Amino acid sequence: MIEKAELQDLVRDAAACVRATNPMAPSITNTVTINFVANAQIAVGGSAAMVYLPDEGEAMAAAGPAMYINVGTLLPIYEETLPRTAARLAELGKPWVLDPVAVGIGEMRTKLLAGFKEQKPTIIRGNASEVIALADLWGLEGAGGESTVRGVDSTQGVDEARAAAVAIARYTGGAVAVSGEVDLVTDGEVVALSHGGSQFMTQITGSGCSLGGVCAVYAACAKTPLAAALAAVNVYNLAGARAEAKVKAPGSFQAAFLDELYLATPEDIAANPFDLEEA
Amino acid sequence: MIEKAELQDLVRDAAACVRATNPMAPSITNTVTINFVANAQIAVGGSAAMVYLPDEGEAMAAAGPAMYINVGTLLPIYEETLPRTAARLAELGKPWVLDPVAVGIGEMRTKLLAGFKEQKPTIIRGNASEVIALADLWGLEGAGGESTVRGVDSTQGVDEARAAAVAIARYTGGAVAVSGEVDLVTDGEVVALSHGGSQFMTQITGSGCSLGGVCAVYAACAKTPLAAALAAVNVYNLAGARAEAKVKAPGSFQAAFLDELYLATPEDIAANPFDLEEA
């Protein structure tokens, strides 16, 4: 099992590399939070580019060192865009992040998410209900639990999704990040539980979606998917806690949170409190 | 005619119920202000979920206790999505809110809005020109007036739309909210004129759209469409006035306004000044 100090070094190095190299992590993502995703990616030191069309998804897969696919607000063209983009990413061996928003709702979403089993997303970021539902959709053994997705909100705790997250990570060989009061990140071998954050992160839209986008930025630089996902989760918990201390309500929180994402140093990000356990 | 105190109780109860039960009010809404709609819905205590596809619209109609349809930035697929969603809402007897943005512009918009006459939206939220134009499109008697829509802006005052709003409410059996310097809310029997708000609400995009989304959140809880619409209009007038006192310009106003939506109590919302008249 990886030592905590070693993992912290990987997190710090990933964050420092992002600041130094400004990697572009293109996205196909929902229209609700697309602006927040882009601004969060830029705030941590990356660069953003969003597309909808199939050949543009493929071009972005080739152009960026890592990519982000979020299945919120599906458009008809995504039936073609998402599989073609994921296939190109797999072909090129590029790391990519999947946010299985609202898995279970709608025919196209189910078909697309089922299809991604083949391409094995490098990192999957979701709430507890979504991670449980995805493991179920993919028919992974040992995932346990039964999902109760309600639109885009989780109705289940992170603890309940632990088995599903571990099962997915073992299947993909990548990492899974489950968002909740304590955030869980696993590569199937270890489970990191990251602390911090803010109550206001559940009282704005987009904290989850943008976390996925930031995972992709770190995936462009990190040595392992686990380090990328933990860097993202740590900077979110750090920035969330710092921003909450400065505001009284969620309207002001958004700007304060982006400010703190921008101001966090690689050392700060590595030092955000987390527990490390065997999976 | 309902007593003012009784209406205030209904408003307070609706707002308290929303805070207690966190109802999800899914939306099909324009991309310009979609983020602001979601954040406003969350700030008052509700939950948001946005979709574009026909079967997802139907799924959301079934999943949420109330829904919001806004016809800004129409996409080709809406030709199918909106009628199917509205039909399902009617079938299920779910309350829903229509914002007839820019009625009169484009063939699809006209066709969709004409079609909604059959499903009778529970609440219609628009500016004066839009409400007049919708009554005209629906051929309602006694609506009077002639609309002069310019893009998404109103070129007419709330007073001019009073007859149209009353005629629509009598036809649908629901409520109509007309936004302006003083906001008019009617169920065809009474007219409530709500005071407050801010000049900055016309100097940002989305104060109208998000008000529609918040109407849907309250419609999930309120005993009557009138109480839901008035709760939404009142919290907007209250939060607008409070936010304006804290800022000097519209950029800062947005965050301050969301903060005040979040901080308003059910008692505050019920107590926002309004006049009550016979329709």
Added chain:
Amino acid sequence: MIEKAELQDLVRDAAACVRATNPMAPSITNTVTINFVANAQIAVGGSAAMVYLPDEGEAMAAAGPAMYINVGTLLPIYEETLPRTAARLAELGKPWVLDPVAVGIGEMRTKLLAGFKEQKPTIIRGNASEVIALADLWGLEGAGGESTVRGVDSTQGVDEARAAAVAIARYTGGAVAVSGEVDLVTDGEVVALSHGGSQFMTQITGSGCSLGGVCAVYAACAKTPLAAALAAVNVYNLAGARAEAKVKAPGSFQAAFLDELYLATPEDIAANPFDLEEA
């Protein structure tokens, strides 16, 4: 060659006319920054309306005194919407602004941008790489340089795009604005170099897109395309510098920047430092 004082008068008059007449400058623009575009247009005194469908694009071309087309996040329907809208604008002789976002990526984007050569956009606003690539795509002589577009980011300096900008402006008979540390605006006869702005403008998404939208607002009022483009670039440089002095990070910068757009007077805008040279 136009005198600097004369150009400043034209800039001041355009800004004053916008404040006095609240012109609507409709847009077909990307979903990433669509909200920011609308709010920036409103902040300087204009009005916004966004559409996607072909007949709505044509209706907006007829309804507004000027229009904005930005080719980010292309949707399938744009294949029809953008040529029809541009054709109507040309037919009506209305000024319009093109932002050739990420020129070179994707088949549809290339085809659309190549096609716009015929309609001659009144103002083109892009970063250095985009302007060089557009001049190249249009096969303009004397444009020089070779483009290296990376997603939506420029990898080249404004100086490198000077020849391309001048060549485009001479071809269209309009103006070209190249965004960078110093912003270049040219009508093919003179080159204005506008100073100010903020490092944070590159650390948020949408400062370029929204500048295009604001160019369209001023184009509705200005006597010349050069005056419109320079008014927009000047108010951006002024507001950027003022906003930066008030914040420490890009999250807070966005609201502060919109505030300063709103607070800038026509005299302030005309007085923002710029150099004027022969092209």
